[in-house]
Amino acid sequence: MQLIDGKATAAQIKAEIAEEVKQIVESGGKRPHLAAILVGHDGGSETYVRNKVLACEACGFKSTLLRFEDTISEEELLAEVDKLNKDEDVDGFIVQLPLPRHISEQKVIEAIDFRKDVDGFHPINVGRMAIGLPCYISATPKGILELLRRYHVETSGKKCVILGRSNIVGKPMAQLMMQKQYGDATVTVCHSRSRDLKKECREADIIIAAIGQPDFVTADMVKEGATVIDVGTTRVPDATKKNGFRLNGDVKFDEVAPKCAYITPVPGGVGPMTICMLMKNTLSAGKKEFYR
Structure with missing residues (x-):
């Protein structure tokens, strides 16, 4: 069994990005600028955004954090999004989810x-992702593909089962694992209504x-020599x-x-x-790799 070390891989990639940014700036190019909008004081969101700001520093990016109370109206938030759309210095930005209930995500x-x-x-x-055109691929599926690639996990022609059908992970992961240029695998998506889920796994x-x-995911659901990628992070x-809690994955890791053959912790x-x-x-x- 080989542990897939996401922490070490991420550190290596950030060092590669920082080196490329250094070369861009030294040759007179613009330093990439990421902005983030954070609404309210959700503990998980605070942590994620803080880590994103630290990652920007490690990569040599310029970063801007815009904070708003959860009393902000939908109209006001949309106006802030429009400002970032029009700000030519901002290359990319995110609105941290979840948002307060009165705002349509x-x-x-x-x-x-x-x-x-x-x-x-x-x-x-x-x-564009669904039909294989160049685009921004959502970060979690993209990260999983990168881990599989860097650990030389063979995916072409393999049977891949994805547990979950969310818009953020399950659906895009299925699309990417199916595509010839990424996973080139035979993909089955299982969810709460799937029959014979254990058999599929x-x-x-x-x-x-x-x-x-x-x-x-327990030991009786996994065949010998399988690769298991655990996306779950439940407190x-x-x-x-x-702090009174631990992060637990969807996989019963010890068993x-x-x-x-490979597993993520x-x-x-x-x-x-x-x-x-x-x-x-x-x-x-x-x-401006995808859009100009």
């Missing part, structure tokens, strides 16, 4: 200029678990931890790991790659 996502949508959530980027060469149910109460697997791929998308935005 979909309306905000669609208001972002797709050429600056480094989260890859805008319908234009999602559509037992036949899989690659399992990508993204359903948000701690310890859902589970743990009195032994200073599944011995059967695997939680934390330290897919998580660090997500922010890292946001940095890759920002670099692409700065270089």
Whole structure:
């Protein structure tokens, strides 16, 4: 069994990005600029955004954080999005989700200029990804592809089972693993209504678990020599931890790991790659790689 170390891989990629940014700036080019909008004081969102700002520093990017109280109206937030759309110095920006209930997340996502949508959530980027055109690919699926590539996990012709059908992970992951230029695999998507889910998993060469149910994938669901990618990060109460909880994946790691050829841990697997791929998308935005 080989552990797929997302933390070490992410650090390596950020160093590669920083070197490229250094060369861009030294040759007279523009330093990439990522902006983020944070609404309210959600603990998870605060942590994510803080980590994104730190990642920008590590990559040599310029970063801007715009903070608003959760009393901001939808109209006011859309006006802030429009300002960033029009700001020529900002190459890419994100609106940290979730948003307060009185604001339509979909309306905000669609208001972002797709050429600056480094989260890859805008319908234009999602559509271009689905048919294999150059675009910003959402960070978690992109990070998983990068881990598979860097660890030389064979995907072409393999059977891949994806647990979960969310717009952020499950659906784009299925699209990418299917495409010849990325996974080139035979893909099955399982969810809460799937029959014979265990049987499907037992036949899989690659399992990508993204359903948000701690310890859902057990040893009897995994065949010998499979690759298991655990996207789940659920906070589970743990009195032994200073903050009172631990992050738990969708995979029962201790019993599944011995059967695997490759497996990602939680934390330290897919998580660090997500922010890292946001940095890759920002670099692409700065270089006008996809859209001019």
